[in-house]
Amino acid sequence: MSILETGAESAPRRLIVGPFNRVEGDLEVRLEVADGAVTAAYVSSPLFRGFERILEGRDPRDALIIAPRICGICSVSQSQAAALALAGLQGIGPTENGRIATNLLVATENVADHLTHFHLFFMPDFARAAYSGRPWFPAAEARFKAGRGTSARRMVEARATLFHVLGLLAGRWPHTLAIQPGGVTRRADRRDQMRLLATLRAVRGVLEAQLFGAPLEQVAELSDPAELEAWRANGPEGDFRLFLEIAADLGLDRMGRAYDRFLSHGAYPGEEGPFYAAGLMAEGERGAVDPAGITEDHTFARMEERGHPHHPFAGSTLPDAADETGYTWCKAPRLFGRPFETGALARQVVDGQPLLTGLVAQGGGSVYSRVVARLLETARTLIAMEAWVRALDPDAPWCAEGLNPSNGQAAGLTEAARGALGHWVSVERGRIARYQIIAPTTWNFSPRDAQGIPGPLEAALVGARVKPGEKTPISVQHIVRSFDPCMVCTVH
């Protein structure tokens, strides 16, 4: 049985799915269903807090306190984006140690996010009664049942251990103030380096024993779809192989395809460019991202200023509660007028990672390729982190000092776990005059734009199968969660 091929019903109907849980924040999805499949989807972010307005009028340095609090799951990425924007204003860059330590902090959050997503948010769906007849079900239930699964529990522990990297280098997680425009506030000495290695080694141990059943290097080096198929058929036992088996049985590679247009701002700055490249892939071709082409459209967002799309330096966030055309508080970001998908899959494809490039060539962005990308990236990133710890130099400087100009504007572009994150700040007379943020889920869960073009998730949901009587279709849940949405970031 594939969930693509289950029994259909014919009468068209409408479904409102919510509260949509095991995502970060609040989400409602409106579906139009006919002949047992979704024919149109409207994605709504029902929570608006107005962080961009809250930032206006403040001292620019306060962005480092306020902006990370947009989100408790990617607060370090928000912090880095704010620090990069402030560094742009100040015309400085981080010290070498500051750059490496910041990469470690962001990577810790991103790896932890991937683990949280896989074990606590995504996999519990396969431990639901709906799948009790499948051959893999007993294993899925034992490992992933919400709140009880053995793998889930072990990963909660490993995740807490991983965050010792943040505790040691940055005081705490979430909402650290350690990342500054000129570097980081805390030095690591030789003893700290050993502790960091011990922590990373412990997490590596759990991943190798339980998630992959193999050395991280073996996962990171997977280079084409046939190798992955061999892993599924007779690879080492682990959560990864179980996922591959479930995915093959349910046809997850044929679910949730959007536009196959991918965007990454590039992750983990290095001396010669970012560790994961910046750029885009659209219509099968890789290219560069020109940030001048990024705009937000307000047509179906409950926001004023609907007349034309705005570049973030000219953007606004004026909620219009009386508006009836808008169906979400989320704006519609576009790159030269087109919607883009962002996230681990986009990062890996833009970086040219051969396995993910191969999977996308075969079946595009799908529930399957998105999850594989996150797991493969987890392995690649953790290996890199060990090298970064070794590269820290206790005796070199950690934090450079800069001065904010009283007027100016700058952008901070980075990658959160869920994809491209940008902060655009304008300062006038020493105060924040305008602060605009485009978060990864704003890209992915965008509403329609003035041309009526749906956002990536809205497009990915079309065709999802709905079984008779289903009120919260399970295929829809898989597709939505495959993006690992963060709704608090989406509308800020």
Next chain:
Amino acid sequence: MSGLATFSGTPDSPFTVLWLQSGGCGGCTMSLLCAEGPDVMTTLEGAGISLLWHPSLSEETGDEALDIFARIQAGEIVLDALCVEGALLRGPNGTGRFHMLAGTGRATIEWVRELAGLARYVVAVGTCAAYGGVTAAGLNPTDACGLQYDGRREGGALGAGFRSREGLPVINVAGCPTHPNWVTETLMLLAAGLVSPQDLDAYRRPRFYADHLVHHGCTRNEYYEYKASAEKLSDLGCMMEHLGCLGTQAHADCNTRPWNGEGSCTRGGYSCINCTAPEFEEPGHPFLETPKIAGIPIGLPTDMPKAWFIALSSLAKAATPERLKRNAVSDHPVVPPTVRDIKRR
């Protein structure tokens, strides 16, 4: 009550918790997942505490989740504790429409008011749910407030007179985010029937953590004693004089009960911004700058008379050892403590 009561929860009849999120960032839940030795699931299970539904962690989505709410409303499930994370949004124009509970067409603030009336205890998890927090900062575009406070003023979403079914006001496990153990220990104490009004401080924070100051156990205490001050972030000195550290006034045990292994804000190299306090989000000056009048910091340590502080600090400055003076303005110790021959002490 004397001695430790047994937890009211048992496997057959657990202490039930419903967790809702509104105008916050989800960070208190994420912090909760960082609980260690034991992890959060083991801790709650051991105390007979069961989550009826949690937006990040439960299996049930959509109609199945709404069914749980309906059974609480119908009295089929006893709700022992309602935990709310995130500020309550009253806007626009008192409608609460800035946060509709997905799938229900109803404002979350209305759901919270109704369910709070059914709960034996109501717990505000984090400073947003307690007092409004960062969501209520600046212009407060959404008219955000806490469950029973609007900043420092009593009132908020439930009103000053609200008492839960066991006769307690809202318990404010404030912090931005909260420490995971502040939450688990509060729930465990509630499940054991060990929380009375005297166990809450003036802002209704559990006293087990709020009767401490962040300054207690700060690794920079020696610098503080001699007023050897950090001049910029990443310096080792005390951050009170120039960098806005409020550790001497902040009610929390962050430096005696570390975060994420061995961390705390001050150990991470930046100032305590007093995130457990109402209105911390609006200090009235840049967060990491100490406001001063005639060179003297305005906010003095809790319980310290001003004249004493001035006298002591000028004395301390005159006596600052060279080691502290130099290390205070460096990112790593440049002068180690002298090794003395113990025979000649």
